[in-house]
Amino acid sequence: MVTTQVPEGSTERPVAERPALADDLRRKIESHSATIGVVGLGYVGLPMTLTLAERGFSVLGFDVDTSKIESLNAGRNYIQHLAGERLTSALASRKFRATADFGRLSEADALLICVPTPLTPQREPEMSYVVDTARQIGRTLRRGQLVILESTTYPGTTDELVRGILEESGLRCGVDFFLAFSPEREDPGNASYGTATIPKVVGGVDPVSGDLAQALYDRIVSRTVRVTTARTAEATKLVENIFRAVNIALVNELKMVFDRMGIDIWEVLDAASTKPFGFMRFNPGPGWGGHCIPLDPFYLVWKAREYGITPKFIELAGEVNVQMPHYVLEKLQLALNDRGKSVKGSRVLLLGLAYKKDIDDARESPAFEILELLLGRGAEVCYHDPHVATAPRTRARPDFPAMESRELTRELLERQDAVLLVTDHTAVDYELIARHAPLVVDTRGVYRQPLANVVKA
Numbered sequence: 001m002v003t004t005q006v007p008e009g010s011t012e013r014p015v016a017e018r019p020a021l022a023d024d025l026r027r028k029i030e031s032h033s034a035t036i037g038v039v040g041l042g043y044v045g046l047p048m049t050l051t052l053a054e055r056g057f058s059v060l061g062f063d064v065d066t067s068k069i070e071s072l073n074a075g076r077n078y079i080q081h082l083a084g085e086r087l088t089s090a091l092a093s094r095k096f097r098a099t100a101d102f103g104r105l106s107e108a109d110a111l112l113i114c115v116p117t118p119l120t121p122q123r124e125p126e127m128s129y130v131v132d133t134a135r136q137i138g139r140t141l142r143r144g145q146l147v148i149l150e151s152t153t154y155p156g157t158t159d160e161l162v163r164g165i166l167e168e169s170g171l172r173c174g175v176d177f178f179l180a181f182s183p184e185r186e187d188p189g190n191a192s193y194g195t196a197t198i199p200k201v202v203g204g205v206d207p208v209s210g211d212l213a214q215a216l217y218d219r220i221v222s223r224t225v226r227v228t229t230a231r232t233a234e235a236t237k238l239v240e241n242i243f244r245a246v247n248i249a250l251v252n253e254l255k256m257v258f259d260r261m262g263i264d265i266w267e268v269l270d271a272a273s274t275k276p277f278g279f280m281r282f283n284p285g286p287g288w289g290g291h292c293i294p295l296d297p298f299y300l301v302w303k304a305r306e307y308g309i310t311p312k313f314i315e316l317a318g319e320v321n322v323q324m325p326h327y328v329l330e331k332l333q334l335a336l337n338d339r340g341k342s343v344k345g346s347r348v349l350l351l352g353l354a355y356k357k358d359i360d361d362a363r364e365s366p367a368f369e370i371l372e373l374l375l376g377r378g379a380e381v382c383y384h385d386p387h388v389a390t391a392p393r394t395r396a397r398p399d400f401p402a403m404e405s406r407e408l409t410r411e412l413l414e415r416q417d418a419v420l421l422v423t424d425h426t427a428v429d430y431e432l433i434a435r436h437a438p439l440v441v442d443t444r445g446v447y448r449q450p451l452a453n454v455v456k457a
């Protein structure tokens with residue numbers, strides 16, 4: 001047994017001595033001989049899995065979706081922005097296998113949980129994925145295992161919810177097993193930063209757990225940022241996403257204000273961005289999208305209610321951002337009206353289904369909201385997205401009509417009454433669009449110079 005240091009200011013439960021189990025695990029981590037299990041092989045779990053294998057760890061990937069397991073073991077990567085060779089090399093090195101056999105969770109020395117944390121229809125945390133995973137782990141939990149939650153969530157999830165479930169096994173946290181939180185900051189499609197180069201924030205439920213989690217990430221990522229508790233780490237991730245949500249709403253609101261004044265928001269932002277300090281640029285758009293920004297802030301709203309406080313900025317950001325697809329539609333409607341047309345019966349091509357440029361992720365994309373509004377008003381809608389071949393049925397929209405991306409041709413463009421530019425993917429010929437579409441409604445500031453057939457929205 002070894003005495004541990006509690007970081008200054010720590011509110012962690014005191015653990016006076018470090019069990020020998022922790023030393024064993026630390027040695028395995030330091031020598032890269034630990035087996036790491038990653039539960040949930042999606043946008044977050046898969047890149048982490050491959051990074052772990054590249055760092056020399058043996059990795060077992062777990063997922064309930066057996067089609068993903070089959071794909072991965074056959075070397076078929078299903079995330080477009082991940083280089084396929086990373087998967088084939090991980091398989092070839094025999095460092096990685098995927099499995100749906102959750103009985104094998106006990107083979108891992110450390111388990112990283114990367115499952116979804118969406119919202120319920122009432123916009124409350126949908127914790128069933130985390131709860132199910134914790135129960136699965138609890139069934140086979142053994143002494144000396146380290147469990148790290150990476151899914152974005154409200155402060156207290158790791159310490160209250162996950163620890164409670166794992167301790168139903170009879171094992172004690174910080175003594176028999178170890179538990180920490182480390183938020184994922186993956187930014188799909190970001191060419192400058194990936195799993196290994198994005199600093200990782202880590203907080204343990206107790207100091208020993210925090211130390212072990214830090215020891216693991218120190219071997220995976222370029223920089224580990226240790227915070228005193230798992231709650232602090234959970235709060236850190238929420239702050240990052242709330243910051244984005246609020247600033248996106250702010251710039252969207254400013255866009256609407258300046259539009260009324262006849263001022264071009266894009267020109268304003270270009271000019272404001274020349275200030276070398278005290279200003280950080282956010283761009284307006286057709287709303288907010290993705291699995292994080294429109295959802296995560298509401299985890300804090302929900303938890304804050306328990307403490308008798310409602311964070312107003314988050315609710316306000318939600319109101320503004322949710323309104324944006326309606327604003328875009330109004331701009332389209334006015335532009336059609338100017339050309340003597342109504343939305344009803346008009347042919348509209350949506351450009352981009354993904355929620356942001358150059359990725360294939362369409363979850364929570366504002367394009368769906370716009371599409372539904374257009375269909376509801378009787379428009380004939382098709383779409384083009386070089387990264388999304390088929391409109392996916394999402395958790396939020398399981399009955400969405402089947403649609404496929406249309407090839408972007410001069411003929412297609414000339415047949416439209418309007419092109420609605422929702423996502424500014426790089427691999428799109430914007431000149432072709434400007435030349436042949438009778439009307440373009442641009443929500444992304446692609447067309448900076450005034451053009452007779454382009455309306456900014």
Ligand SMILES: NC(=O)c1ccc[n+]([C@@H]2O[C@H](COP(=O)([O-])OP(=O)(O)OC[C@H]3O[C@@H](n4cnc5c(N)ncnc54)[C@H](O)[C@@H]3O)[C@@H](O)[C@H]2O)c1
Nearest residue numbers: 040041042043044063064065114115117132151152184186
């Ligand atoms: N996508 C991002 O860019 C991003 C960035 C930062 C943080 N996050 C957070 O990371 C977490 C995961 O997000 P994601 O985008 O990877 O989600 P995802 O939907 O792409 O992947 C989650 C995976 O978990 C699997 N799964 C669900 N329940 C399971 C269970 N009980 N056991 C095993 N596997 C299970 C699903 O089949 C899926 O493959 C979320 O909390 C999200 O908020 C996501």
